[in-house]
Amino acid sequence: MKLKLEWMSQLRVAAGQARQSVECEEGTRLEQALRLALEQLPPDRASALSALLLDGEALSPSLLIAVDEIQVPIGTDPSLSDGATLVLMAPIAGG
Amino acid sequence: MNLEDRNFPPLSSKELDVYSWQLPVPGHGEEGQRKLKGASVLISRVGGLGSVVALELAAAGVGRLILAHGGDVKPSDLNRQLLMTDASLGKPRIETVEQRLRDLNPRLEFHCVGENINQGNVEELVGEADIVVDCAPLFEERLLLNQETQRKKKPMVEAAMYELQAQLTTFIPGQTPCLACLTPIKPPAWKRRFPVFGAVSGSVGCMAAMEAIKVITGMGEPLLGRFLTYDLRDMSFTTLKIQQNPDCSVCGVSSGSE
Numbered sequence: 561m562k563l564k565l566e567w568m569s570q571l572r573v574a575a576g577q578a579r580q581s582v583e584c585e586e587g588t589r590l591e592q593a594l595r596l597a598l599e600q601l602p603p604d605r606a607s608a609l610s611a612l613l614l615d616g617e618a619l620s621p622s623l624l625i626a627v628d629e630i631q632v633p634i635g636t637d638p639s640l641s642d643g644a645t646l647v648l649m650a651p652i653a654g655g
Numbered sequence: 656m657n658l659e660d661r662n663f664p665p666l667s668s669k670e671l672d673v674y675s676w677q678l679p680v681p682g683h684g685e686e687g688q689r690k691l692k693g694a695s696v697l698i699s700r701v702g703g704l705g706s707v708v709a710l711e712l713a714a715a716g717v718g719r720l721i722l723a724h725g726g727d728v729k730p731s732d733l734n735r736q737l738l739m740t741d742a743s744l745g746k747p748r749i750e751t752v753e754q755r756l757r758d759l760n761p762r763l764e765f766h767c768v769g770e771n772i773n774q775g776n777v778e779e780l781v782g783e784a785d786i787v788v789d790c791a792p793l794f795e796e797r798l799l800l801n802q803e804t805q806r807k808k809k810p811m812v813e814a815a816m817y818e819l820q821a822q823l824t825t826f827i828p829g830q831t832p833c834l835a836c837l838t839p840i841k842p843p844a845w846k847r848r849f850p851v852f853g854a855v856s857g858s859v860g861c862m863a864a865m866e867a868i869k870v871i872t873g874m875g876e877p878l879l880g881r882f883l884t885y886d887l888r889d890m891s892f893t894t895l896k897i898q899q900n901p902d903c904s905v906c907g908v909s910s911g912s913e
């Protein structure tokens with residue numbers, strides 16, 4: 561199946577692109593989809609993104625993640641459907 | 656926001672004249688204008704974002720502005736902090752802000768504080784306000800303001816920007832998530848100095864002012880439980896549905912806030 565991924569805020573700058581599409585198996589879960597997305601990127605981009613996405617091994621609790629425009633509760637790892645759009649955002653405070 | 660039991664001040668003939676282009680807006684009218692006149696809004700920092708919020712709220716006829724911002728005007732403020740002027744370089748930002756807003760609307764009442772939101776002033780300043788607009792560049796200040804608005808059950812418009820992107824939502828205690836639901840801890844990656852164009856902070860400043868106006872007057876639909884994010888680089892706008900975190904240390908069931 562195919563997923564659409566949108567990087568927001570600093571993630572967009574780190575990824576060097578706003579949008580990415582990911583091919584994966586039916587029923588792939590969110591965290592696995594993110595790992596696949598990172599593998600598609602050049603190593604320097606992937607490592608800059610990982611620094612913003614991860615808190616140790618886990619996803620940072622301050623990420624705002626949405627699937628099809630609905631926020632995914634912190635600490636959950638839903639399975640995804642074909643055509644789903646993921647939005648990922650690191651918090652910003654520019655005033 | 657409960658302004659219902661308040662006696663709203665009447666409008667003078669000058670005010671009827673000044674606001675004559677917004678009074679006919681459906682859902683607003685004289686009643687809405689009197690609510691604005693009777694309202695106090697706290698704006699935390701009046702820099703790139705807060706300058707524009709203050710300017711729009713002063714122009715719209717909000718009665719009282721509570722403004723907190725420390726430091727003196729620097730050359731590097733002038734690409735975005737629209738209330739600062741070249742002539743005011745080296746002078747306290749808050750004095751320049753007050754003067755510029757008085758020039759626009761001499762009927763405005765002010766409480767201007769020449770320091771940023773901190774542990775020592777947050778209780779008093781939030782206590783005086785009907786609604787807060789959060790425009791600070793540091794998560795420490797934002798999370799402190801969030802805690803106090805939740806404690807005092809006051810609405811808070813949350814606006815922020817980065818590079819050519821911006822975001823906006825409105826928190827109402829008991830009805831929506833709070834900032835700590837979304838950002839439970841200060842994100843280590845956030846840096847004090849961020850890339851910014853004034854037109855980007857100004858765009859979200861205008862929208863944040865409109866959110867405050869809608870909450871005060873009851874007009875329209877504020878971004879409650881909805882989180883607007885946009886990128887002016889490609890003009891893409893997305894609205895996400897957000898939810899309260901039941902484990903939130905500030906508003907969650909275990910925080911004792913209910």
Ligand SMILES: [Zn+2]
Nearest residue numbers: 833836903906
């Ligand atoms: Zn919360």
